[in-house]
Amino acid sequence: MDISPLQRVRYDYLPKLPAILREPMGSILPVKGENTNPASDAEAIKALFPNTCGLPTVSFEKGKDAAISQIRNVGVILSGGQAPGGHNVISGLFDALKAANSENRLYGFKGGPSGILENSYKEITADFLKAYRNTGGFDIIGSGRTKLESEEQFKVCEAVCKTHDITALVIIGGDDSNTNAAVLAEYFAKRKNGIQVIGCPKTIDGDLKNEAIEISFGFDTATKTYSELIGNIERDANSAKKYWHFIKLMGRSASHIALECALETQPNVCLISEEVEAKKQSLASIVEDIANTVALRAQDGNNFGVILIPEGLVEFIPEVKVLIQEINDLLAKEAEAYALCSDDNQMFAFVVERLSSESKSVFNLLPEGIKKQLLMDRDPHGNVQVSRIETDKLLAEMVATLLKKMKKEGTYNGKFSSMTHFFGYEGRCAFPTNFDSDYCYSLGYNAFLLIAGGLTGYLSSVKNLSAPALEWKAGGIPITAMMNMEQRHGEMKPVIKKALVELEGKPFKYFEAHRAQWARETCFVFPGAVQYFGPTEVCDRTTVTLELEQSGK
Structure with a gap:
C-alpha cells in the first residue's frame, strides 16, 4: 500500500470557496477601498516604500473582466517553517490560474527563496499536483529561510522571472517572509518591470494577524x-x-x-x-x-x-528578556571574537564580561544547560532559538x-x-483540517485574482471566518499597512508587526x-x-x- 486510505480520500476533497470566488472567471472585479497607513513608524515606512505604501484595501465584486484571460506565467515560493495547508494555497492558485486560461503556467521555486536565486524550479502541472491536494507539509517544492534583502538578490530574482516570462510571484510565508515580499514588490515597482508580488499569510504561531488577516493558515490544524x-x-x-x-x-x-x-x-x-x-x-x-x-x-x-x-516565555520574563537582548546584540556585534572561544567556560566568560551587572546576575543564576541554550547559534534574524531552550x-x-x-x-x-x-x-505538517483546507485553497485562489487585478505588494485576505465558507469575504491588504520598524541584528529594519x-x-x-x-x-x-x-x-x-x-x- 503506497498511501493510506485517509490520504487517498483527502486527495478527492473539494475545498469550499467564498461565494464571490465561485463566480465564473471574468465575472469578478477588484474594488478599491480606503487608503492605508503603516501600523506605526509611518514616515520611516513611507520613505522605504514610496511606491507601495499607502495603497488602498481591496475587495471583490461581480463585474466583467475581459483581460483576465490573458496568458500569464506565475512563480510561487514556500518560505519559512512548515504549516498545514500550504499545498492547498498552491492548489487554489493553480486552479484559478488554469480557470482563467489553460495556457497559463505555474513555476514552483524549490527550497524556499533560495530557489528563485538559483533558478531551481518545478513546473506544477495537474498530474503533479494530484498527490499533494489537501495534504500537510511543504514537500511539494520544499521551503527555506533565505532572506531576500539585498539589491543583488533582487536583480537575480528579476532576471530569473524574465527568463521564464514570469509576471507575478506569490510568496507563501509568515511575517518575515511577507516582509521579504513587500521589499521585493517595492523594488520591482521602482524598476517598473511589470512583475507583481503577492503574499499569503502563513504561520502556526498565529502572530500574523489584524483586521484583514483574522487568522494565519495552519493555526487551526x-x-x-x-x-x-x-x-x-x-x-x-x-x-x-x-x-x-x-x-x-x-x-x-x-x-x-x-x-x-x-x-x-x-x-x-x-x-x-x-x-x-x-x-x-x-x-x-x-x-x-x-x-x-x-x-x-x-x-x-x-x-x-x-x-x-x-x-517564547523566557523572552517575556523582564529580567530574562533584557538578558537575551543583550546577548543577541553582543553576539551580532562581536561574532568574530566570540567564535574564537573554544569551550563552554570561555563562552560563558566572554559573555559575562560584557553584560550589564543586572544581566550578569541573571545569567549566573541559570543552570549550565540553560546558559548553553541561550548561547546557541542564532536564527537567520539574529534571535536566540527559543525552541531549543528547555x-x-x-x-x-x-x-x-x-x-x-x-x-x-x-x-x-x-x-x-x-x-x-x-x-x-x-x-x-499534519493533515490540514477542513477549515485550513478550505481557507488555504481560498487564499491561493484569491491570490490569483489579486494578480489579475494588476495589484502588487498585497497580502491575500479572506475574512468573516467564523461563518460558513460561503459567507467568507475575499480581498487584499497592502503588506506595508502591517509594518513597523524593529531592531534586527543591531539595526532598525522594516518588518511586519507581530500580533x-x-x-x-x-x-x-x-x-x-x-x-x-x-x-x-x-x-x-x-x-x-x-x-x-x-x-x-x-x-x-x-x-x-x-x-x-x-x-x-
Missing part, C-alpha cells in the same frame, strides 16, 4: 493537533493520578497557540507570555504561582495536573525545588513527580475568568482527533479563539 495530544495526556494524568505534566508549545513571539490549546482542553495552568510581561513577573514568581497550584490540588488529594508553557524542564526543576522547601516549612504535604514534553513539529495576545480581548478574558476553577478542580476537556467526515459543527468548526473574537459581531 496545529492547535487542534496539539489539543488532541494534550487531551490524551490529561486523560492519562486523570487515570494514573501521579504526574504533573509540563508541556511546552510552539509560539515564539506570541502565546496564541498556548491560549487556544488552553481554551480547548482546560488545563490546570497555562502561562501567557504577554501577561507575564505586562505584570512584570519574575521567574521566581512564576515558579511560586505554579507551586501554589500544585499545593492547593494536593490538599484535595490530586497530586497530578497539566501545565501549558509558551515556547523551559519546561527548567520550570519543572525549579518547582520541585520550591516544593521541597515548602514541605520542610509545613506548607505543602503532597507528592510531586513531573514529566516534560515539547509539542512543536508534531503540528507543523500578540490581547489581554483585553475576548479569548484571554474568557480564559482569565475560568482559570482559577481549572487550577483547583479537574476540568479537563478531551478534544480527540481531528475529524474530516461527519456533522459540520464537528468537522468544519474553527478555533475557539476565532469564535470568541467574532462572537456578537
Whole structure:
C-alpha cells in the first residue's frame, strides 16, 4: 500500500470557496477601498516604500473582466517553517490560474527563496499536483529561510522571472517572509518591470494577524493537533493520578497557540507570555504561582495536573528578556571574537564580561544547560532559538525545588513527580483540517485574482471566518499597512508587526475568568482527533479563539 486510505480520500476533497470566488472567471472585479497607513513608524515606512505604501484595501465584486484571460506565467515560493495547508494555497492558485486560461503556467521555486536565486524550479502541472491536494507539509517544492534583502538578490530574482516570462510571484510565508515580499514588490515597482508580488499569510504561531488577516493558515490544524495530544495526556494524568505534566508549545513571539490549546482542553495552568510581561513577573514568581497550584490540588488529594508553557516565555520574563537582548546584540556585534572561544567556560566568560551587572546576575543564576541554550547559534534574524531552550524542564526543576522547601516549612504535604514534553513539529505538517483546507485553497485562489487585478505588494485576505465558507469575504491588504520598524541584528529594519495576545480581548478574558476553577478542580476537556467526515459543527468548526473574537459581531 503506497498511501493510506485517509490520504487517498483527502486527495478527492473539494475545498469550499467564498461565494464571490465561485463566480465564473471574468465575472469578478477588484474594488478599491480606503487608503492605508503603516501600523506605526509611518514616515520611516513611507520613505522605504514610496511606491507601495499607502495603497488602498481591496475587495471583490461581480463585474466583467475581459483581460483576465490573458496568458500569464506565475512563480510561487514556500518560505519559512512548515504549516498545514500550504499545498492547498498552491492548489487554489493553480486552479484559478488554469480557470482563467489553460495556457497559463505555474513555476514552483524549490527550497524556499533560495530557489528563485538559483533558478531551481518545478513546473506544477495537474498530474503533479494530484498527490499533494489537501495534504500537510511543504514537500511539494520544499521551503527555506533565505532572506531576500539585498539589491543583488533582487536583480537575480528579476532576471530569473524574465527568463521564464514570469509576471507575478506569490510568496507563501509568515511575517518575515511577507516582509521579504513587500521589499521585493517595492523594488520591482521602482524598476517598473511589470512583475507583481503577492503574499499569503502563513504561520502556526498565529502572530500574523489584524483586521484583514483574522487568522494565519495552519493555526487551526496545529492547535487542534496539539489539543488532541494534550487531551490524551490529561486523560492519562486523570487515570494514573501521579504526574504533573509540563508541556511546552510552539509560539515564539506570541502565546496564541498556548491560549487556544488552553481554551480547548482546560488545563490546570497555562502561562501567557504577554501577561507575564505586562505584570512584570519574575521567574521566581512564576515558579511560586505554579507551586501554589500544585499545593492547593494536593490538599484535595490530586497530586497530578497539566501545565501549558509558551515556547517564547523566557523572552517575556523582564529580567530574562533584557538578558537575551543583550546577548543577541553582543553576539551580532562581536561574532568574530566570540567564535574564537573554544569551550563552554570561555563562552560563558566572554559573555559575562560584557553584560550589564543586572544581566550578569541573571545569567549566573541559570543552570549550565540553560546558559548553553541561550548561547546557541542564532536564527537567520539574529534571535536566540527559543525552541531549543528547555523551559519546561527548567520550570519543572525549579518547582520541585520550591516544593521541597515548602514541605520542610509545613506548607505543602503532597507528592510531586513531573514529566516534560515539547509539542512543536508534531503540528507543523499534519493533515490540514477542513477549515485550513478550505481557507488555504481560498487564499491561493484569491491570490490569483489579486494578480489579475494588476495589484502588487498585497497580502491575500479572506475574512468573516467564523461563518460558513460561503459567507467568507475575499480581498487584499497592502503588506506595508502591517509594518513597523524593529531592531534586527543591531539595526532598525522594516518588518511586519507581530500580533500578540490581547489581554483585553475576548479569548484571554474568557480564559482569565475560568482559570482559577481549572487550577483547583479537574476540568479537563478531551478534544480527540481531528475529524474530516461527519456533522459540520464537528468537522468544519474553527478555533475557539476565532469564535470568541467574532462572537456578537
